[in-house]
Amino acid sequence: MKIEDVVCTFCGCLCDDLVVEVENNRVCSVENGCTLANEKFMRDHRLKNPIRRDGNGWKAVSYDEAIRETAEILLDADRPLLYGWSGTHGEAQSVGVHLAELIGGVIDNTSTVCHGPSIMAIQEVGHPGCTLGQVKNRADVIVYWGANPIDAHPRHMSRYTTYADGFFIENAFRDRKVIVADVRQTESSAIADEFLKIDRGGDYAALSALRAIVRGKGDLIPSRVAGVTREQLFRVAEICMKAKFGAIFFGLGLTMSPGKYKNIRNAIELTQELNRHTKFTISPMRGHWNVYGSNEVFTWITGYPYAIDFARGIAFYNPGETTSVDILMRGECDACLVVASDPGAHFPRACAEHLARIPTVQIDPHVNATTHLATLQIPVAVTGIDAEGTAYRMDGVPIRARKLFTGSYPNDQEILEKIFARVKEAKRS
Amino acid sequence: MRVILNTGRTIRQGSYVERKTSADYMEEAASLNMNRMDMFELAVEDGNHIRVRSDHGEVVMKARAVEGLIRGQVFVCLGPYANHLVGPETHGTGMPDFKTTQVTLEPTTDPVPTIRELMERCGGVGYED
Ligand code: SF4
Numbered sequence: 001m002k003i004e005d006v007v008c009t010f011c012g013c014l015c016d017d018l019v020v021e022v023e024n025n026r027v028c029s030v031e032n033g034c035t036l037a038n039e040k041f042m043r044d045h046r047l048k049n050p051i052r053r054d055g056n057g058w059k060a061v062s063y064d065e066a067i068r069e070t071a072e073i074l075l076d077a078d079r080p081l082l083y084g085w086s087g088t089h090g091e092a093q094s095v096g097v098h099l100a101e102l103i104g105g106v107i108d109n110t111s112t113v114c115h116g117p118s119i120m121a122i123q124e125v126g127h128p129g130c131t132l133g134q135v136k137n138r139a140d141v142i143v144y145w146g147a148n149p150i151d152a153h154p155r156h157m158s159r160y161t162t163y164a165d166g167f168f169i170e171n172a173f174r175d176r177k178v179i180v181a182d183v184r185q186t187e188s189s190a191i192a193d194e195f196l197k198i199d200r201g202g203d204y205a206a207l208s209a210l211r212a213i214v215r216g217k218g219d220l221i222p223s224r225v226a227g228v229t230r231e232q233l234f235r236v237a238e239i240c241m242k243a244k245f246g247a248i249f250f251g252l253g254l255t256m257s258p259g260k261y262k263n264i265r266n267a268i269e270l271t272q273e274l275n276r277h278t279k280f281t282i283s284p285m286r287g288h289w290n291v292y293g294s295n296e297v298f299t300w301i302t303g304y305p306y307a308i309d310f311a312r313g314i315a316f317y318n319p320g321e322t323t324s325v326d327i328l329m330r331g332e333c334d335a336c337l338v339v340a341s342d343p344g345a346h347f348p349r350a351c352a353e354h355l356a357r358i359p360t361v362q363i364d365p366h367v368n369a370t371t372h373l374a375t376l377q378i379p380v381a382v383t384g385i386d387a388e389g390t391a392y393r394m395d396g397v398p399i400r401a402r403k404l405f406t407g408s409y410p411n412d413q414e415i416l417e418k419i420f421a422r423v424k425e426a427k428r429s
Numbered sequence: 430m431r432v433i434l435n436t437g438r439t440i441r442q443g444s445y446v447e448r449k450t451s452a453d454y455m456e457e458a459a460s461l462n463m464n465r466m467d468m469f470e471l472a473v474e475d476g477n478h479i480r481v482r483s484d485h486g487e488v489v490m491k492a493r494a495v496e497g498l499i500r501g502q503v504f505v506c507l508g509p510y511a512n513h514l515v516g517p518e519t520h521g522t523g524m525p526d527f528k529t530t531q532v533t534l535e536p537t538t539d540p541v542p543t544i545r546e547l548m549e550r551c552g553g554v555g556y557e558d
Pocket residue numbers: 008009010011012013014015032033034035036037153154155156
């Protein structure tokens with residue numbers, strides 16, 4: 001059976017034009033997807049049943065047992081951490097927030113180690129963003145700063161920027177200028193009209209130099225700033241100021257480098273300066289397919305986008321204190337529920353060590369690094385393959401991911417609702 | 430040799446990220462991408478093993494020559510190998526320094542650990558898929 005307009009639940013582009021063929025509850029072909037989509041749909045390999053650590057080995061347990069044990073672990077904990085959420089649908093994320101409130105825990109999503117600093121900057125100076133449709137149809141200048149879309153968001157350029165013709169851009173490849181700023185050469189920088197090769201840790205200075213030029217203070221600029229020549233900085237500023245509509249996209253090259261959220265603040269303020277001359281927007285290249293959704297869902301329920309601590313009975317947010325890496329580094333949490341992410345692979349080692357010391361339950365379809373650290377793992381359906389649900393694209397547009405077939409796995413929402421019901425019942429009695 | 434470790438996404442890492450037990454994932458995640466001149470100075474070739482040490486840990490990886498990296502910088506895709514070296518300090522932002530870890534490199538003949546072994550070193554119990 002061929003299914004059209006399938007949503008790819010891999011990266012934040014959330015492409016919704018895939019054509020997928022399904023036979024006997026397996027995807028057998030994918031059209032329009034990039035390499036990442038093909039791998040995701042075609043080589044899906046799951047954990048077969050819930051497993052529990054048993055001494056130095058593992059044993060299979062039933063879903064009911066696993067759910068009961070998870071509820072007990074959460075009830076026993078004084079400071080539980082509920083982490084992950086970017087790889088599941090909004091409906092499940094919402095149950096997670098209510099569960100965190102019920103147990104007085106901390107709930108945090110993966111933006112804590114991707115675009116958390118971007119959110120902190122946006123909270124300081126705002127977000128002059130727009131949808132990807134606007135970029136596709138209008139933008140004649142595109143800037144990728146600290147981002148490598150060819151590797152991380154392979155269809156971003158072909159659907160929205162460099163190679164995508166739009167309503168006012170008839171021949172994108174000819175009519176759109178592409179500027180890439182990065183500390184290393186990448187496949188993306190290779191196709192740029194201008195590549196600003198920035199010294200490590202020099203993003204803030206390079207952004208400040210561009211701001212100064214756009215502000216008319218170019219005479220202050222020395223012959224080189226962070227490895228970039230004065231001439232090139234002037235050229236790039238001019239391209240931006242002459243644009244009819246410019247769009248900056250930034251990645252983890254800015255959020256993870258020295259300066260962190262101050263880099264993003266500077267980039268947003270450059271965008272503000274450019275808006276004195278023309279129309280310019282700026283947007284983060286959100287990584288996981290529904291990490292933006294986790295920020296939306298957390299915010300509409302609690303008022304905060306990530307790192308929310310319910311220990312006081314109210315929602316409290318303080319990045320650096322209530323963020324997962326800090327909590328784990330301090331050895332503060334005494335239980336962890338990991339949903340749809342892999343902190344074992346993506347957090348510094350000191351955090352992985354703490355996860356191994358405490359009861360850690362993972363709800364995830366696949367065996368990953370966290371599996372080896374966990375006490376219990378519950379496999380679930382994959383949203384966009386055998387589960388449906390709402391996701392938010394990197395520009396904040398909600399898109400409904402469909403189910404391609406009905407499989408045998410429960411989905412995240414069902415498992416979380418059962419855990420929630422048990423915890424609530426225990427609290428009542 | 431002292432160098433700076435940068436980490437980030439690669440298309441191969443993304444392709445295999447949901448199959449972390451696969452040899453493909455391990456191959457990508459344990460590759461230490463280097464400038465050729467740095468490799469020359471260390472007297473290592475593509476595929477040779479290198480012990481990478483930081484103030485926070487050490488791990489053996491496989492050297493891989495790439496274009497586009499300046500001398501003194503190495504690149505490892507995000508994942509358990511890179512994170513064996515990255516420190517947990519977030520400077521009040523929640524975000525560790527994933528892109529600027531000082532490391533030292535030393536050729537070795539020791540084997541590259543599997544992800545399961547890395548997690549066992551962290552105190553976990555390996556699960557055989
Ligand atoms: S660009 Fe992202 S959303 Fe689009 S097909 Fe590739 S992985 Fe999927």
